[in-house]
Amino acid sequence: MSAEQRLKELGLTQLTASKPAGNYAAAVQTGNLLFLSGKAPQPIDGKPPKGKLGREYSAQDGRALARSACVELIAAIRQQLGSLDRVVQFVELHGSLNTVPEFEAHAEVLDGASDLLAEVFGPAGVHARSVVGVASLRNGVPLTLKAIVEVRQQ
Amino acid sequence: MSAEQRLKELGLTQLTASKPAGNYAAAVQTGNLLFLSGKAPQPIDGKPPKGKLGREYSAQDGRALARSACVELIAAIRQQLGSLDRVVQFVELHGSLNTVPEFEAHAEVLDGASDLLAEVFGPAGVHARSVVGVASLRNGVPLTLKAIVEVRQQ
Amino acid sequence: MSAEQRLKELGLTQLTASKPAGNYAAAVQTGNLLFLSGKAPQPIDGKPPKGKLGREYSAQDGRALARSACVELIAAIRQQLGSLDRVVQFVELHGSLNTVPEFEAHAEVLDGASDLLAEVFGPAGVHARSVVGVASLRNGVPLTLKAIVEVRQQ
DSSP states (O other), rough: HHHHHHHHTTTTTOOOOOSSSSBBBEEEETTEEEEEEEEOEEEEEEOOOOOOBBBBOOOHHHHHHHEEEEEEHHHHHHHHHHHHHEEEEEEEEEEEEEEETTTTHHHHEEEEEEEEEEEHHHHOOOOEEEEEEBBBBBGSSSSSEEEEEEOOOO | HHHHHHHHHHHOOOOOOOOSSSSSBEEEETTTTEEEEEEEEOOOTTTTOOBBBBBTTOHHHHEEEEEEEEHHHHHHHHHHOOOOOOEEEEEEEEEEBBOOOOOOOOOHHHHHHHHHHHHHHGGGGOOEEEEEEEEEEEEGOEEEEEEEEEEEEO | OOOHHHHHHOHHHOOOOOSSSSSSSSSEEETTTEEEEEOOOOBTTTTOOOOTTTTTBBBHHHHHHHHHHHOOOOEEEEEEEHHHGGGGEEEEEEEEEBBBBOOOOHHHHHHHHHHHHHHHHGGGGGGEEEEEEEEEGGGGGSEEEEEEEOOOOO
16 A cells, blocks of 8 residues: 555545744755655644643653654655655654653654654655654744655656 | 855855864765764854853844854855855754753744855755754853755765 | 774674664665664663763763763664675764753763774764754663764675
8 A cells, every 4th residue: 555545544634734934945855865844743723732741741642742743744745745655765753852851751752753654654664763852942842853755756 | 146156245255164073074975965063153252152042142142143153064064065166955954052941932043044044055055954952062052053965076 | 904803803792783762773774875773872780871961970971871872873783784894984973962951071972982983984984973962861861872874785
């Protein structure tokens, strides 16, 4: 099954890519590599989520927020490429979690994003990964994700 | 107008690349991609800026500091390539801001760097971007920038 | 002398790559670039190190911990490639240090890793580098390293 078909099965059909937060592009392609800008989770009831993991949000909340930011990444990839079926391999996923200094469940949180990539892209969704807990993020969002993806030419 | 010409118009003619802070290179090229090491803002009155955004420095200060660190990046690119006109595309810019945990104006600060890239490189300066607020940086500098740039062979 | 020979001289012969902490790969190759996932220092007396630089660990401790995490990176590269002699150039090393907000000795700490790369790979070990102090890391580890390496096809 193709990534576009899996997306439909997951009910993720109304993907609208959010706009960059400043003077930059959502993505830049060089050769076969597509570099994606950082993405925060989608708004809930029209409001962007705000708060820190380990204070406003639990690790379990974080999993859902990571999945949500990953949907944003996927929307950006789709907008850039026209179709997710042009993705050859997800190369790298980097997560920045807005945490209190004692937070330790980074791997659990990021799996919310990694699991979605596996569901949508199958083996092509398996990626190298890194995750850190940061002191602050723009507008107080609880996490951001960025990625590098290998794509085929049209 | 070429990037070298724009640099002159901006009065940025005396670019001296600062030395790496440890046992590493200012930049490494692989294929057409140039990976730049992290750069802090330029010294002010001979002293490297020191302090946190949201405490010693405002967001407006941060904009100027981001522009200053971006000048450092540009100097490193120029030293590596001989001329900025070998830059095909600025691919990715990543900012690490030394902030208090409540800081939220990351996008405003980074635009200080992104705006300079647009001024110097035009469309070739449009980049993917990510920014985080970190707990600390070497020698207490207020921010660092790193980048990946696509270059043409000489 | 080859990287494999230098590894032997350093007594680093029993390299066992640790497993990823979640649903991701230890490394992903795209073209000639190998992207490595984040690695923490090796266990000490069977236990993963835990604590912050500037509180539980000094800068000098940090140097040794960075060297240890770099051994983990090298083990992951070796497992992926079969032999370190397939490394053409170490491209980028990024360090995330789990620090108190006042920590400033990031460059000294990271040199623990950079020095090892120079010892093992010689000129091919010279890399672009960046390092930040983060608010938290998975399971409270004191630092993680990630890297991008240029490799030759088999």
